[in-house]
Amino acid sequence: MSDLRVTPDEYNHAKYDVEHGDDHLGVIFDETPAGLSRGGWAAWSPKAKRRDGIVGFFATKEDAAAAIAKTHGIDMAAPEEPQKNCVSILGGKVHGLTPLLNANEDDVFPRCRTGASSHQGTRYITTTAALTCSNCLAQEEYRRRARSAA
Ligand SMILES: [Zn+2]
Structure with a gap:
């Protein structure tokens, strides 16, 4: 689409x-x-x-x-892929996923923290569970507003 x-x-x-x-x-x-x-x-x-x-x-x-x-028979309302979020393998809050260029499937980082150093020692996995991290929720809301204002 x-x-x-x-x-x-x-x-x-x-x-x-x-x-x-x-x-x-x-x-x-x-x-x-x-x-x-x-x-x-x-x-x-x-x-x-x-x-x-x-x-x-x-x-x-x-x-x-x-x-x-x-x-023309092209349905633009086709369902999108479920939103992917991420969560630490140790559990805890569900974060947004940082989009990475040329990302490996294994490169999973929460959106709310930038700078690779803050991720050292913690592994994250993707999940389709809803966001629970307040930082990531606030960022999501901000992006939604930015999109609708565009
Ligand atoms: Zn977060």
Whole structure:
């Protein structure tokens, strides 16, 4: 689902092309400056049910892109992998997982502590259990807000 691309049109700054792989799925028009209550992102697809190609109007560009993809049979609401967290092999609080580039499966570190020195002597394993560490919960909340503000 990550290969859905929404790119601004070269010539029309209010228009976005929605592409998937080599296929052009449709276009989104940014009508947010008009402040319409129906949703400012207008989605258009050649496979829309309506003859005029309008898929609908959406509150976000992402929702509009997902709706366009759906007219092509691409379901962007596919379930994501369960969130992976981590916990010390000795037990205790469940932490967020630090994303590591080129990580080995064995490189598991809690997100709330940075600096490798603080991890020495403690091994962590991944878990799908819910976060219980207050630091990691606060960071998760912060990221959620940052995402929705974007
Ligand atoms: Zn933590």
